[in-house]
Amino acid sequence: MSFNARSAWSIYTRELMRFLRTAFQSVLSPVLTTSLYFIVFGAAIGGRMPDLGGVDYAAFIIPGLLMLTLLGETTSNSSFGIYMPRFTGTIYELLSAPVGVAETLVGFVGAAATKSLILAAIILTTAMLFVDYTIVHPFWALLYIMLVASAFSLFGFILGIWADNFEKLGIIPMLILTPLTFLGGTFYSIDMLPSPWDKIALANPIVYLVNGLRWTFYGQSDVSIGVSLGLTLGFLAVCVAIIAYIFRTGWRLRA
Template sequence: MINWRSTLAIYRNELARFRRTIFGSIVSPVLTTSLYFIVFGAAIGGRISEVGGVDYGAFIVPGLLMLTLLSESTSNASFGIYMPKFTGAIYELLSAPVGVAETLLGFVGAAATKSLILAAIILATATLFVDYSIAHPVFALFYIMLVAASFSLLGFILGVWAEGFEKLQMVPLLILTPLTFLGGTFYSIDMLPSPWDKVALANPIVYLVNGLRWTFYGDSDVSIGISFGLTLGFLAICVAVIAVIFRTGWRLRT
């Protein structure tokens, strides 16, 4: 039986931290998104008018949204669990009558909520630069929530694993961001020459970007079934890893 009171306490505490830094949390993604549209939309869009029948400026909206989702979900969740470890408050959590489910719902739910708020801001900002449509809004919302939850779980794992602020930023900066830029954020992999179009399929972010792009425009470079399946599989793996972490106390009790 889930203790919802404990869950809400953790959830509200994490959202309170977000509210204290809300100005910087909102301004940064808005400025970044605007710069992407100015640089890529104007510079490259002037040379590439359409991709797959979609205006180039509108084409990159799902990719930019995914870029923000991955980085913010991972960073918010990793920082959320790392700070209690850093300050020693994690022992209060471990000694409290709070189970794994409550802890995950609180920390991961708050991180995913922050990411969804930023996703809405990104979409609102995009309307200032391009006209875009969402062909499958229900699927789009579900997929955005699924990705936010999955990478918030990944961030939770990274926060437990990290022994310092350097390690905390290592995976998002050195792995996730490069893979996202190479995952079809600003282009279609069909535009790549052989054999790079096949090599690109080894990048898991390709399936995430194209899954979201399908919900917007009804077309993508890869099967939407594979995109959804891989995302669900990744979420299940993260949940299994976290279950092992709490069962063994790895990096939590030392």
């Protein structure tokens, strides 16, 4: 069956409009959160911190703060976007329509990537109010943000299908993703950790996401950009395979 671009566009616009209907909350939350982090960590603590690899501490934490917001918002938006049709029963309209897995994923992931770029632009604009910074590799930064947004949109999609109540919907973002992000080098370099904690930190997958984005900003990171990119692409491929299996078997969709 050929790719149905109109179906993908319909899903994309529906998801994007859902985001825009709550734009005030979606915009205000990251702006306030980013401002508070810069006031506490950038101004209060950053003045007492040395430069990290020649980068001012307040500028050093920007990629980590960006990743912290992107992971939480992208996963939550995507999981809620597929959970509500299941909860209300409208998922059967999607399943009975001539829409394949490819169109569904393109629509959901495309909307999530667009929302993530909007949030990233808001966060980076807010950061300019507190610190001067430059992005060494802007093209790769844009590409990496979209890659991470796509991967965690798919992850949120899986989470929204797996969850059978609102409590489960928030378990992964709040109890797993957020702590791992805080421990993933958001506010520090893992080179600052004493042994053996610097080696243990490498077991945290978020370390590679944060450092991959940090490399696009400042051309340096604690881990190889190749490893960061490879792990992100691998995670995306695993999520695509799981979703393809879910649609093929109807797991939790037709029950």
